[in-house]
Amino acid sequence: MTDKQRPHPTPDDRELRLWKVGRALTLAFVAAVVVASGIFYGLVELLDFREIDSTEKLDAKTLFDLVKLSFGVVAGAGALVALVVAYRRQRVDEVGAHREATRLHTERFSQAVDKLGSDSPAVRLGGVHALAGLADDAPDDNLRQTCIDVLCAYLQLPFTPDPGDDAAHQEEHNRYLALRKVRHTILRLIGDHYRRPRGTHRSWQGCDLDLTGVTIDCDLSFRGATFSDCLVSFEGATFSDGIISFDDATFSSGRVSWHRATFSGGMVLFDGAMFCGSTVSFAGAAFCGSVMSFRRVAFSGGSVAFTATRFADHGVTFQAAVFSGGDVSFEHATFCGSAVDFDYTTFTAGEVSFRDATFRDGEVTFREAAFTGGEVLFVRSGFHGGQVAFRDTRFVGGLLAFNEAAFSAGEVSFRRGAFSDGMVIFHDVELSGGAVNFLDATGSIPHGLMGAVSTSTSGSVTLPSGWQAPSS
Known part of the structure; x- marks a missing residue:
């Protein structure tokens, strides 16, 4: 097939891209100040405050409010830092899980391909079902496409035609029938998966x-x-x-x-x-x-x-x-x-x-x-x-x-x-x-x-x- 198109990989599919901690925290603080300022001035306008009373003396109540405000700012900053760190940890965990899933998929893929190259038709049949299952469970579209391509490539391989079922060629005839069963199974699985609605499990549409x-x-x-x-x-x-x-x-x-x-x-x-x-x-x-x-x-x-x-x-x-x-x-x-x-x-x-x-x-x-x-x-x-x-x-x-x-x-x-x-x-x-x-x-x-x-x-x-x- 010419001009083949592949799904475009997203950054998460191959590598983890995160900003440095200092840059992330700076931007998070700036965003928090902008949002807080917007909310504050919005409330001032909503409640129709025109001016703020001033006093020359600092009473105990006002001092206590300032202390609470100071601790609140510190607590908010700490929460913001914790949020940034938690986000980065979550992203690292997600990418790590994806990499682990990809590693396991690769191991299973290698085993399935080995089975598909076996001399035994029964083992090949097992490899066919293993590859179809891998395509269903693939963590991304690129890996699913790879499994489908391998199944198609197997069908494209040349095969020995039926030598006939006479006594002199009975063994070759039986092997031909067994290998034809493998090819027919691949075709049946392809049809089954392409009939499933796109977006559902085990669908290969797209x-x-x-x-x-x-x-x-x-x-x-x-x-x-x-x-x-x-x-x-x-x-x-x-x-x-x-x-x-x-x-x-x-x-x-x-x-x-x-x-x-x-x-x-x-x-x-x-x-x-x-x-x-x-x-x-x-x-x-x-x-x-x-x-x-x-x-x-x-x-x-x-x-x-x-x-x-x-x-x-x-x-x-x-x-x-x-x-x-x-x-x-x-x-x-x-x-x-x-x-x-x-x-x-x-x-x-x-x-x-x-x-x-x-x-x-x-x-x-x-x-x-x-x-x-x-x-x-x-x-x-x-x-x-x-x-x-x-x-x-x-x-x-x-x-x-x-x-x-x-x-x-x-x-x-x-x-x-x-x-x-x-x-x-x-x-x-x-x-x-x-x-x-x-x-x-x-x-x-x-x-x-x-x-x-x-x-x-x-x-x-x-x-x-x-x-x-x-x-x-």
């Missing part, structure tokens, strides 16, 4: 999580987790099995990256997740065997990028998602055999970009989607096979642009679309093959469509009866 290049071949749940003020990296990770759940998770700040990750099996779920201020990247990711679900996702801020992403096989669904702010980019994405589903999705603000995307086989659907604001751009996209469907879609605001797009195969369908407001643009579109279907569409003709039809060299463009194709 800490960086580096799973760069890790193979995730088991169930992993971040359901309901909040990712804010941290860096989370799945860059280059491989999701090959199990169910990975980010259902109802919140991405509110910080950065989360799936850059060049490979989704080759299992399911990855973002149902009900909220992207409201973070930077999320799927750039260069490959979806070639997993099922991705973004149902009911809300994009209300920040940015989500799918630049140079490849969708092949299986499906990605954004059903009933809400794009109400921020930018979501599928630029340079390649859809080459998968089903990507935006059915019932609402686009009300922000920008969703398919610039330079390639649609080759597979199916991308926007059935009954609503474009009521914002922009959805297919600029310079290539439709070379498969089907892109906008059936029963409502265009009542915002912008849907196909500028410089190329239709050479497959089908793009706007059947029963309602073009009642906003702008749908087909400027400089090349219709050299495939089919574009507007059958039963209602409303205004999309800008530039008739010009594109008039210059079409091949393919089929089906228009409703109210939209007349230009005569050749």
Whole structure:
């Protein structure tokens, strides 16, 4: 992970910083005199005293009051000194306790790391739980982050693949299963701790999580987790099995990256997740065997990028998602055999970009989607096979642009679309093959469509009866 951020240590975390006694006492006396003077003059004003009676003789009562005042001043000074000394002692004790806790944490950390490097899978498993417990009990965020980093580093270590369960490799197979259990335990503990609300015991939310290049071949749940003020990296990770759940998770700040990750099996779920201020990247990711679900996702801020992403096989669904702010980019994405589903999705603000995307086989659907604001751009996209469907879609605001797009195969369908407001643009579109279907569409003709039809060299463009194709 690049540009990692760490919690900034406070002075108490590393060293004790106290003023010298003389300086501390001087400042304490000055502060006491200023406060006492303020209180005295405040009372004089409050009680409306205008002058003080004077006398030439010092009687016994006045002398006794002066003696009491003198002792009171001395006692107050002594109390002030005691207070300063007590404060310094308390601070020394606190820092000493912190140092002792840090020393004990370091000893336990060394023992846990030794266990994690053991040849015995059972001992390694004990080291995993010991490190997780140390992270829970860490006296400061830096030490907690160190424990998390060690667990992540273990997952990043290369491991021998399964040799098979035949008789000749039974021992190696059993060892593989045992070590896989260690890795799966770490992943389960990570998910458990990141699901706990921030600020509660055993919560790791707010800490960086580096799973760069890790193979995730088991169930992993971040359901309901909040990712804010941290860096989370799945860059280059491989999701090959199990169910990975980010259902109802919140991405509110910080950065989360799936850059060049490979989704080759299992399911990855973002149902009900909220992207409201973070930077999320799927750039260069490959979806070639997993099922991705973004149902009911809300994009209300920040940015989500799918630049140079490849969708092949299986499906990605954004059903009933809400794009109400921020930018979501599928630029340079390649859809080459998968089903990507935006059915019932609402686009009300922000920008969703398919610039330079390639649609080759597979199916991308926007059935009954609503474009009521914002922009959805297919600029310079290539439709070379498969089907892109906008059936029963409502265009009542915002912008849907196909500028410089190329239709050479497959089908793009706007059947029963309602073009009642906003702008749908087909400027400089090349219709050299495939089919574009507007059958039963209602409303205004999309800008530039008739010009594109008039210059079409091949393919089929089906228009409703109210939209007349230009005569050749």
